[in-house]
Amino acid sequence: MAMRPTLKPLAFILIVLLLGALAAGNYFVLHQVLAGTCTEWLSALVGNALHLDCLYYFVGAPLVVGLLLVLTLPSLVTLGAMGQEAKPAPIPTDTKKPAPTPVPAKPAPDAAIQLLALFQREGRLIDFLREDIQPYDDAQIGAAVRTIHQACRLALAEHVTLEPVLSGHEGDDVTVPHSFDPSAIRLTGNVSGEPPFRGALRHAGWRAVQVKLPAQPSGQDPRIVAPAEVEIS
Numbered sequence: 001m002a003m004r005p006t007l008k009p010l011a012f013i014l015i016v017l018l019l020g021a022l023a024a025g026n027y028f029v030l031h032q033v034l035a036g037t038c039t040e041w042l043s044a045l046v047g048n049a050l051h052l053d054c055l056y057y058f059v060g061a062p063l064v065v066g067l068l069l070v071l072t073l074p075s076l077v078t079l080g081a082m083g084q085e086a087k088p089a090p091i092p093t094d095t096k097k098p099a100p101t102p103v104p105a106k107p108a109p110d111a112a113i114q115l116l117a118l119f120q121r122e123g124r125l126i127d128f129l130r131e132d133i134q135p136y137d138d139a140q141i142g143a144a145v146r147t148i149h150q151a152c153r154l155a156l157a158e159h160v161t162l163e164p165v166l167s168g169h170e171g172d173d174v175t176v177p178h179s180f181d182p183s184a185i186r187l188t189g190n191v192s193g194e195p196p197f198r199g200a201l202r203h204a205g206w207r208a209v210q211v212k213l214p215a216q217p218s219g220q221d222p223r224i225v226a227p228a229e230v231e232i233s
Contacts, residue, residue: 120226164204170202178194188202
């Protein structure tokens with residue numbers, strides 16, 4: 001494969017500097033010669049010591065420049081294959097399709113409605129609360145409440161994990177710290193001054209640790225607490 005020499009950018013700078021130095025030297029020496037008293041060029045160069053130095057310069061300066069170029073050019077020349085031009089690197093094309101815009105998830109049904117639906121399904125709690133119990137005596141109400149309580153208690157334990165806000169039993173003395181959360185501890189009685197407060201525990205409170213509600217079937221109205229029932233004859 002044929003190779004083509006190519007000068008590096010530094011080579012052009014070096015050649016220009018050497019030629020410029022040679023031209024400046026020629027101008028200086030020629031000016032000295034023309035300023036002499038000799039009228040003829042050759043007699044001036046031979047008959048005067050200064051002009052003899054000028055003769056040495058005109059003969060030696062080109063030789064020195066040529067020698068410098070011979071010594072430095074090999075390191076300033078690069079060889080490249082002829083007939084092969086550098087091709088620009090191909091621009092990568094992204095063949096992947098852009099990711100589709102994620103569709104925002106529909107808001108989950110209200111947890112309170114789901115819990116009501118669970119209590120209604122397991123213990124018919126909504127029916128009991130909506131029922132007018134004034135016509136019934138205590139024995140009838142007590143028997144109904146026992147069944148509702150048992151079913152709703154199991155449903156609550158299955159879907160909601162609860163823990164008391166304050167440890168202890170009702171009537172125990174407790175201390176309410178300075179940085180208490182008013183949404184977690186409600187103060188009653190003679191409340192004055194600044195915390196910490198001391199008082200009797202009347203209710204330990206409840207905090208939901210975990211809620212496990214079943215997923216709603218697709219297309220179901222989340223507002224339905226209990227579906228209507230129709231018996232087809």
